[in-house]
Amino acid sequence: MTTSPHEILHSIFGFDSFRGPQEAIVNTVVAGGDALVLMPTGGGKSLCYQIPALARPGTAIVISPLIALMQDQVAALVQSGVRAAYLSSTLEWHETQAIESQLLDGRLDLLYIAPERLVTARMLDNLARVKIALFAIDEAHCVSHWGHDFRSDYLGLSILKEQFPNVPRIALTATADPRTRADIIKRLGLERAEIFLSSFDRPNIFYRIAQKQKSLDQLEAFIRREHPGDAGIIYCLSRNKVEKTAEALNQRGIRALPYHAGLPGHVREENQTRFLREEGLVMVATIAFGMGIDKPNVRFVAHLDLPKSIESYYQETGRAGRDGLAANAWMVYGIADVIKLKSMLDQSEAGPEFRREEKRKVDAMLALCETVQCRRQLLLAHFGEELAQPCGHCDNCIDPVPTWDATEPARLALSAVYRTGSRYGVEYLVEVLRGERSERILTNGHDSLSVFGRGTDLADKDWRSVFRQLLARGLLQPDPEGFGALTLDESCRPLLRGETTLMLRREQTKTVTPRKTGGKPVLDIPAEDRVLWEALRARRRQLAQEQGVPPYVIFHDSTLMAILAARPRSLHEMGRLAGVGEAKLERYGEAFLDVVNEYA
Numbered sequence: 001m002t003t004s005p006h007e008i009l010h011s012i013f014g015f016d017s018f019r020g021p022q023e024a025i026v027n028t029v030v031a032g033g034d035a036l037v038l039m040p041t042g043g044g045k046s047l048c049y050q051i052p053a054l055a056r057p058g059t060a061i062v063i064s065p066l067i068a069l070m071q072d073q074v075a076a077l078v079q080s081g082v083r084a085a086y087l088s089s090t091l092e093w094h095e096t097q098a099i100e101s102q103l104l105d106g107r108l109d110l111l112y113i114a115p116e117r118l119v120t121a122r123m124l125d126n127l128a129r130v131k132i133a134l135f136a137i138d139e140a141h142c143v144s145h146w147g148h149d150f151r152s153d154y155l156g157l158s159i160l161k162e163q164f165p166n167v168p169r170i171a172l173t174a175t176a177d178p179r180t181r182a183d184i185i186k187r188l189g190l191e192r193a194e195i196f197l198s199s200f201d202r203p204n205i206f207y208r209i210a211q212k213q214k215s216l217d218q219l220e221a222f223i224r225r226e227h228p229g230d231a232g233i234i235y236c237l238s239r240n241k242v243e244k245t246a247e248a249l250n251q252r253g254i255r256a257l258p259y260h261a262g263l264p265g266h267v268r269e270e271n272q273t274r275f276l277r278e279e280g281l282v283m284v285a286t287i288a289f290g291m292g293i294d295k296p297n298v299r300f301v302a303h304l305d306l307p308k309s310i311e312s313y314y315q316e317t318g319r320a321g322r323d324g325l326a327a328n329a330w331m332v333y334g335i336a337d338v339i340k341l342k343s344m345l346d347q348s349e350a351g352p353e354f355r356r357e358e359k360r361k362v363d364a365m366l367a368l369c370e371t372v373q374c375r376r377q378l379l380l381a382h383f384g385e386e387l388a389q390p391c392g393h394c395d396n397c398i399d400p401v402p403t404w405d406a407t408e409p410a411r412l413a414l415s416a417v418y419r420t421g422s423r424y425g426v427e428y429l430v431e432v433l434r435g436e437r438s439e440r441i442l443t444n445g446h447d448s449l450s451v452f453g454r455g456t457d458l459a460d461k462d463w464r465s466v467f468r469q470l471l472a473r474g475l476l477q478p479d480p481e482g483f484g485a486l487t488l489d490e491s492c493r494p495l496l497r498g499e500t501t502l503m504l505r506r507e508q509t510k511t512v513t514p515r516k517t518g519g520k521p522v523l524d525i526p527a528e529d530r531v532l533w534e535a536l537r538a539r540r541r542q543l544a545q546e547q548g549v550p551p552y553v554i555f556h557d558s559t560l561m562a563i564l565a566a567r568p569r570s571l572h573e574m575g576r577l578a579g580v581g582e583a584k585l586e587r588y589g590e591a592f593l594d595v596v597n598e599y600a
């Protein structure tokens with residue numbers, strides 16, 4: 001069986017051409033070489049091992065950390081006519097045996113398996129008796145302590161190199177961090193692997209970060225305007241907030257499910273399955289909901305709390321728009337978030353060095369929030385990539401942020417902190433600056449300070465904005481003792497001495513809706529196409545339900561969009577659309593042609 005990678009790409013997966021480095025990766029592995037693939041989520045990692053699996057003789061063994069992930073991948077492959085299976089603890093004994101005998105008879109193209117199962121004596125023994133096309137190690141960053149997905153089972157995978165020195169190995173991850181990369185190479189023995197580092201840009205995602213006002217109202221407006229009926233993920237910091245937010249959304253008529261580590265296992269599992277299988281569900285979650293969310297049509301990721309680093313933010317927002325269609329990353333944050341995150345760090349048990357490092361990460365995240373420049377340029381720069389021009393596809397590019405010279409007010413704010421003994425929070429400091437004769441101020445005698453009443457020309461909310469931005473820039477720090485008190489940071493000296501000036505963003509009472517796009521639905525189906533679009537989706541839903549698989553396993557949204565645009569009249573025309581391989585054409589071609597004939 002010598003089918004070329006291109007033929008496989010076309011006939012099985014229904015795509016015309018490889019994307020980015022896919023072809024080079026596939027060729028390396030087909031030729032028997034090792035590869036380390038670093039590609040963002042949605043970049044197209046799966047084909048990098050699935051095509052060599054089909055092009056090389058023998059069975060490809062895919063190591064994957066999560067059952068849900070394996071199930072979905074296998075379901076999708078089977079739909080495309082590929083002989084794929086998975087082994088997991090959820091299977092009955094006779095099912096396991098059946099799959100093992102398929103493996104031993106050479107009747108499998110791909111076998112997905114969890115790492116702890118792979119390294120059992122029984123499995124290694126079986127593998128020694130069959131022809132292996134390749135080993136693919138998915139989510140390879142799980143082998144590293146650096147990320148938050150470390151799995152000790154992954155360490156055992158070093159055995160593959162020793163026991164199967166002639167089988168090519170391909171490791172894949174969406175984590176760009178150089179330390180993680182070095183770890184993967186060392187622990188998996190991939191010194192000779194060719195490294196494929198792609199751009200981490202996600203051009204289809206629109207990034208947007210705004211001030212928190214009434215966050216639930218802001219969120220609801222965003223979902224109603226831009227995501228009616230879409231699937232999305234909303235991240236919150238605490239379990240309690242997850243529950244409350246999910247409840248509030250349901251009350252407001254937006255179907256939402258909670259997910260956090262405090263829920264019983266079966267509830268978590270059920271909610272995750274519903275999110276994958278049903279359309280238009282919103283998942284409100286802590287970061288416990290993450291890896292393995294392979295759902296390609298998550299149309300938005302929203303943050304109601306500040307993530308603790310740019311890495312987390314990028315990983316979480318990266319779960320939007322894996323299918324390459326338009327998607328939104330949306331976040332609101334406020335001064336309280338900053339203080340909460342930092343004082344959580346101050347009160348943690350960790351050593352001082354770790355805390356310093358974590359605080360630096362928070363500061364970098366804040367810099368992203370407060371920047372007046374292109375968000376994407378800053379994000380990519382964080383991962384060591386340079387984007388020559390502003391992207392034109394983020395809030396700051398679409399609605400440039402006005403700035404103002406805040407040198408004087410900033411100095412006043414800093415001296416208010418200093419003169420009051422670094423013992424007060426923002427509300428009090430604003431009162432002092434605005435010259436309010438509140439009881440507290442009079443009791444403390446702070447009405448006699450030189451800064452008292454010096455700030456009447458700015459409104460309360462403008463002062464809060466100044467304090468927030470000073471905090472975000474690290475010129476002020478939250479008091480480690482907590483209680484929201486602010487203290488001066490060393491770095492504010494040049495400003496206090498009049499050696500530097502400070503430009504801050506002018507706060508707009510903006511609605512988090514980009515002016516230029518007017519907040520239309522993110523996948524804007526023209527009115528005249530909607531009936532056909534809904535009919536195509538309904539047919540897909542019906543087919544998916546009959547087989548108990550998620551709808552996207554039948555066809556991705558991008559394929560339905562292609563049908564919508566092309567309105568194919570024959571199976572031949574249908575077969576030319578992206579995502580329609582031979583097996584799917586045979587299975588579903590007629591069903592969707594009927595819909596086109598009926599509604600177009």
Ligand code: ADP
Pocket residue numbers: 015016017018019022039040041042043044045046047296322323324556578
């Ligand atoms: P990753 O695992 O890197 O997150 P996937 O392998 O799930 O990404 O691919 C993301 C999406 O891109 C999928 O919808 C997949 O069908 C699509 N895709 C991948 N490669 C191609 C290609 N060469 N042409 C068109 N679509 C592709």
Ligand code: ZN
Pocket residue numbers: 373374375376377390391392393394395396397
């Ligand atoms: Zn931009």
